[in-house]
């Protein structure tokens with residue numbers, strides 16, 4: 001059913017630029033602007049992974065870094081990376097990915113038998129139960145458990161890429177470039193402050209990338225464009241796309257990872273593949289938006305269920321498919337925004 | 350990583366500093382007069398407070414000067430930084446230290462944790 | 466004596482002499498360049514900046530008063546005095562094998578509670594210059610080097626690439642930093658700089 005779930009128009013993809021990719025050994029086609037997740041859904045692939053212990057089938061729940069299920073093994077050989085979220089992988093031509101934690105395949109997984117045995121394997125069930133004798137452990141239990149345990153595979157060849165890091169300082173650090181983050185960055189930049197704006201997506205705009213609203217009398221997409229242009233014109237503003245702020249520590253010290261090359265373009269000292277930013281800010285504005293909590297009901301983890309708002313963003317390419325939305329946040333144009341304490345004080349994280 | 354306000358150089362990252370343990374532990378004027386227990390108390394026994402704590406730091410990579418820091422050991426909040434010999438700034442909830450306290454005159458008979 | 470000095474001058478080598486050609490190659494860009502300023506005379510000063518006699522004696526020898534403001538540099542011609550601590554400075558002056566400057570200082574400070582000690586050779590100086598100089602140092606330095614926080618005339622003792630140094634912003638046009646690095650760490654610092662500069666070298 002390749003491509004059959006795709007809407008004829010709309011969304012953030014360029015339908016004139018098809019991209020070929022492979023998932024679990026099968027070839028598919030997506031488009032420039034897809035994530036691996038949206039391309040898989042458009043191709044009717046919903047079973048992406050298996051759970052850690054009982055190997056229950058798992059599908060995509062969300063559209064971003066809050067994705068709990070859609071972890072894949074990305075690329076092959078020296079560049080392979082385990083446990084990358086399909087919702088955070090921009091599609092590129094020639095992308096190869098596969099499910100993690102499955103044997104022999106995601107559709108038929110031997111360890112799912114554990115699920116049938118689960119009444120006998122209580123939470124916290126310990127693998128050493130499989131040790132009736134040393135010989136049984138060495139020859140049978142350990143090899144089988146090793147195959148079933150763990151998530152993804154570490155590369156065995158040296159990493160061919162170039163990476164970089166740097167230490168920077170600013171007056172205002174804005175995390176998240178949705179409407180709240182963009183407004184905050186613009187207000188700070190107007191005072192001449194040194195501003196860093198980071199967003200994990202490949203484009204600034206956050207929720208406005210999928211919600212079409214009116215801001216200052218303009219369509220929201222125009223507002224995003226003009227605000228980003230204005231920010232780019234400030235000498236003391238640093239704009240970081242594809243950058244995830246991973247931690248906020250004592251006295252506004254932050255660590256962020258910038259993904260600079262997403263495809264197989266070779267990196268070089270002049271063009272490192274990733275850069276770690278160590279940031280010390282006088283003020284921090286968290287405008288990272290909201291993450292939904294899933295509703296609790298039986299089988300809420302099975303493929304086909306997804307979080308309300310974020311899941312809907314992801315499933316935009318779908319046509320006519322029965323979908324189960326289960327979330328507990330209402331769509332908002334402005335995500336929650338929180339201002340951090342001044343630098344001298346420290347809030348425990 | 351903490352940001353520490355060196356009283357000589359200003360705010361610098363923690364990596365430039367080294368830690369010197371609890372502050373305000375006066376060396377006994379006449380060590381020979383101490384019993385073994387008193388000497389051991391002086392050498393080893395520390396307040397190990399939870400909360401506001403007076404401690405010594407040295408700006409190893411910068412001006413190479415020792416100074417005192419009043420830091421919360423649970424939240425890492427730094428309440429005050431002061432030079433060696435300067436009056437102690439009060440900890441939160443603590444009364445300001447009276448300026449006219451007799452300085453450790455007598456052979457500081459081991460007031461353990463003088464910083465308390 | 467003069468003959469001996471001349472011979473000594475011919476025989477000595479600076480800490481980065483062996484990599485100077487590689488520094489030149491790494492600097493083949495408009496963005497940033499690194500060069501060693503070898504054989505500067507360096508004298509450590511300890512004294513009391515509030516003692517007029519001490520300040521007068523230093524001024525008489527070097528033409529500069531030791532700066533009393535923390536983390537500042539006093540510059541006059543080719544001589545500079547770096548603030549290192551509240552009672553500690555580093556005098557940096559042109560090559561002076563004969564030690565005339567030190568002798569002059571020692572004489573002036575003889576009767577004061579102050580000390581001048583020859584530290585020539587303890588550190589060498591690397592000058593990093595160009596529009597990307599700050600971006601190069603940001604790869605290994607926690608100190609805020611933005612001109613608003615670290616203007617010309619400032620010096621700090623800090624770490625770059627895990628190595629202690631004194632870092633001075635010497636000029637804004639073009640942006641120029643001086644790195645006073647211990648001689649035994651100079652090779653490491655040069656190798657680190659060349660690696661950090663690679664991003665800005667178009668041939669990479």
Ligand SMILES: [Zn+2]
Nearest residue numbers: 355358408412
């Ligand atoms: Zn200092």
